[in-house]
Amino acid sequence: xxxxxxxxxxxxxxxxxxxxxxxxxxxxxxxxxxxxxxxxxxxxxxxxxxxxxxxxxxxxxxxxxxxxxxxxxxxxxxxxxxxxxxxxxxxxxxxxxxxxxxxxxxxxxxxxxxxxxxxxxxxxxxxxxxxxxxxxxxxxxxxxxxxxxxxxxxxxxxxxxxxxxxxxxxxxxxxxxxxxxxxxxxxxxxxxxxxxxxxxxxxxxxxxxxxxxxxxxxxxxxxxxxxxxxxxxx
Numbered sequence: 001x002x003x004x005x006x007x008x009x010x011x012x013x014x015x016x017x018x019x020x021x022x023x024x025x026x027x028x029x030x031x032x033x034x035x036x037x038x039x040x041x042x043x044x045x046x047x048x049x050x051x052x053x054x055x056x057x058x059x060x061x062x063x064x065x066x067x068x069x070x071x072x073x074x075x076x077x078x079x080x081x082x083x084x085x086x087x088x089x090x091x092x093x094x095x096x097x098x099x100x101x102x103x104x105x106x107x108x109x110x111x112x113x114x115x116x117x118x119x120x121x122x123x124x125x126x127x128x129x130x131x132x133x134x135x136x137x138x139x140x141x142x143x144x145x146x147x148x149x150x151x152x153x154x155x156x157x158x159x160x161x162x163x164x165x166x167x168x169x170x171x172x173x174x175x176x177x178x179x180x181x182x183x184x185x186x187x188x189x190x191x192x193x194x195x196x197x198x199x200x201x202x203x204x205x206x207x208x209x210x211x212x213x214x215x216x217x218x219x220x221x222x223x224x225x226x227x228x229x230x231x232x233x234x
Contacts, residue, residue: 054087129171
């Protein structure tokens, strides 16, 4: 008597795929919970449905393009500042989409907490320093476009808003480039200018002096018909 054998169907492969998918989704959820977008990008960038070459995006009615500077939400009243480097759409095995942007950070004064206080006196609240630090962040972190000028351009502004900044140095590996000692100086104290401070202009040399360096208050300075700095008085 001959026996007929039904072909066995191996489910090992499909089970492995399901287990891999469950494991990946667990990793994704964990990374999202931790807001670890850098590792989320590494995990999903190889997915064939992921795309990493967008040149622009539209968010909240505004179009943002690669290379533009952005204000980014911070856990405080003031914003972070960054340059838009890359726009990506990550897709997992369940076709869930995770849009992210890669940014290059600028540091602001409040992020330079380890600097000596004497250096802090030279740095403006509207000043930024380009770093070599990059991150992937959520598109929803974007607040607005930011404008970054040179110090000379910024100093000529008569009006400005909260999204206007200036840059005169980079901050690479926690070091200013060029170093503060090489920045342009002003006043009889020969310190780098800080537009947050009050100055008075000398009628003779057209140079600017800190009010405190020439022993003046704002009230006294307003009453002066003209001002000649100590150097020009010699």
